[in-house]
Amino acid sequence: MALEDNEYILQMKHIDMFFPGVKALKYVSFNLKKGEIISLMGENGAGKSTLVKVLTGVYHKTNGEITFDGKVIEPTTPLASQQMGISTVYQEVNLCANLSVAENIYIGREPRGAFGRIDWATMQKNASDLLFRELGIDIDVTKELNFYPVAMQQMIAIARAIDTKCKVLILDEPTSSLSDKETERLFKIMRNLKSQGISIIFISHFLEQIYTICDRITVLRDGTYIGEYDIKSLPRIELISKMMGKEVKEGEIESNVDKSVPRENVFLETEHVTVPGKVKDLSMDIKEGEVVGFAGLLGSGRSEIAETLFGTLLKSSGNIYIDGTAVSVKTPMDMMKNRIAFCPEDRKVQGIIGDLSVRENIILALQAKNGMFKHMSRHRQNKLADYYINLLRIKVSDREQLIKNLSGGNQQKVIIARWLATEPNLLILDEPTRGIDVGTKSEIEALAVSLAKEKGMSVVFISGEMGEMVRTCSRVMVIRDHEKITELNDDEISTAHIMQAIAGDYHGKSC
């Protein structure tokens, strides 16, 4: 049966899906036309990933019907749905880091020569042809995947996905680790695929990107289906209110929270701090009650500065002063004792201890700081955990729930709670809102500001989203090529100025 252009290639009807004790999807429908790019939108925990996993056979639906390419299908395993033509590229690249690029693309379906021998030459040739033809990438495919940056790995994952003759390509948060330029490139590829008749499900938290690339949007909330909309007929503000289930005014999201006014005292100061290849001659200070932003492109060195302040990277020269005294740093513990706390960038790899409970995750840093022989009583642990669960409004069934079963936003809140429990004077938040829903995002922004304002805590706020820093920071340091190029103060802080500063066109009033 030939498909007409506007006919649906994929229809999911009235899908129900249970987890033990929880109904994750309630009567959800989803339609995908041939050759369109659709976005699946919803806050964290709305059921986007669950729906995708039902489609790819990772989870199995309880009720409902899936029609793909004119036939009713029952996805059983990821492999089976891939063979049917449904390919997925996940947020975290799930390839083998220490195999070559070519091996990664052809793993499981290696071209064979005589006697079943793997035909390496053909494999490598095919791989580099594929990458060049489809994505315009010209790289050495015999190098290990590790050799390339995450953005490139993502492209390779996409190459692998589209080479398996897929009809539906699912991109789950593919841009969260990409720079603007790389995203641009990805979009070009997506448009190209679209013109070849491939349908794409694009999941992203970046509204800007959704509106640039997608044709239609399907909105989910709390595991229920809210609706399908043409992108042109759905203003952003309406989309957000549909996702959150409440009326939001555009101003509310964009407006300045009342920013914190820095106090006189300098809490931390660095003097010509250098980490070879990571941080170049950094001199700066952070005042009490100040929210300082580190702005810069991905890989500009903004995270490395944070890691140097926390002691996970060690400086080779220069000095760090805290409250005016020079400190020597050998381990993160040295900095924790100096009341510095650090929520690292990669929540999953550097943040959560997945198989531990929310309680254990919250008390972990404080317990480590106290030392293992000053064991906190269970009563005290419970009290501490409950306090922060209430304070940050962390959504958990109870404090003994495993952290890996929480949504990304709630995991992030737990990590912040872990550090607040150590009662720091300086809290470094590295990309605290990445991959988090809009509601939680603004909660975390507001928290950063209120900690500075009310407790006089210093906060370092690092984000790839300029708007976020414009809303929260009293001062923004602009980082480029591992070097601080300028600082923006108060009224100077705007997305435009930051972008110009990164580009080197704006040098700030103070410099």
Added chain:
Amino acid sequence: MESLVKKFTQSSLALPLVALAVLLLFNAFFVDDFFKIEVMENGNLYGRPIDILYRASSLIILALGMTFVIATGGIDISVGAVVAISSATCCVMLGGNISGIPEHPFFVAILSSLCVGIVAGIWNGTLVAKLKIQAMVATLILMTAGRGIAQLMTDGQIITVYYKPFAYIGGNIPGVMLPTAMIIALAMVLLVLFINKRTSIGLMIQSVGINANAARYAGIKVTAVLFAVYIFSGFCAGTAGLIEGSLIRAADANNAGLNMEMDAILAVTLGGTLMVGGRYYIGGTIIGAITIQTLTTTMYAIGVSSDRLPAVKAIVILLIIVFQSEKFKEMYRNYKLKRLDTQLSVKKEVSNA
């Protein structure tokens, strides 16, 4: 009552306990007087249950150390060899003097054995924690070299110790009803439970085992934690070495502690701790070790010859492991759901009719 049952079936100890219970039940039916415990003329307790616990002592001690190592995501396959070194150390220190006069005081010999165990742990810890060598490879070195070292210490001879009190460790201290090995094992278990309860080392170990990177970012000294678990494992091996040496009152570099590392690993996994690290179960480990020994004792009791023992043991252990596997549990759940479904539909039909 129902909630109690539910609590039990959901607890991590349920399966190991059931496995052990089934074994014991088998014994109760097929082995005469299995549970009978008598007081011997010399005042010692005697009976199969005592015998099992007694013979399981070394294994329990080794498995305790192994539990922590495995919880960090590592493994220590050198413990069997360390047992050999430790028992050789003690025997060499005491000397093979036929008159029974020790060359060095007994407590010095004991301390040296324990120290040797700790040194072995430091060696493993250095390789794993400092040099970041994969645990299997790192401990393989000492596993291979350990027996050679023991041979060197004993000059390739089997040193027999005639000093009487040495036999007390593997046997009974005169006037004490329980075998000394059991008391040592009990002390070690209590020590571990105390550490578990009163320090947060358990939390640190689990964090390292689940996500070492995140643990580091939370301020945990990952290297120190790894060092600690390997040192403790070495210490456990040193202790077990004393018992094993004392049992035969000799240093047998080739056979002391042979294959015990594998039994220890098995005990840990039977107890429900996963080889990938993370959550660990001390209670499970102990039950696992006892299960392994019960199995051996049962086989001897029903007359399985020692050359066939490994095969039978393998089959039983295979069964236990399969019952514990996630896949099997899932299959069982599905089976139960299906039965529920058919029951419901049958009921419907009946009511319709």
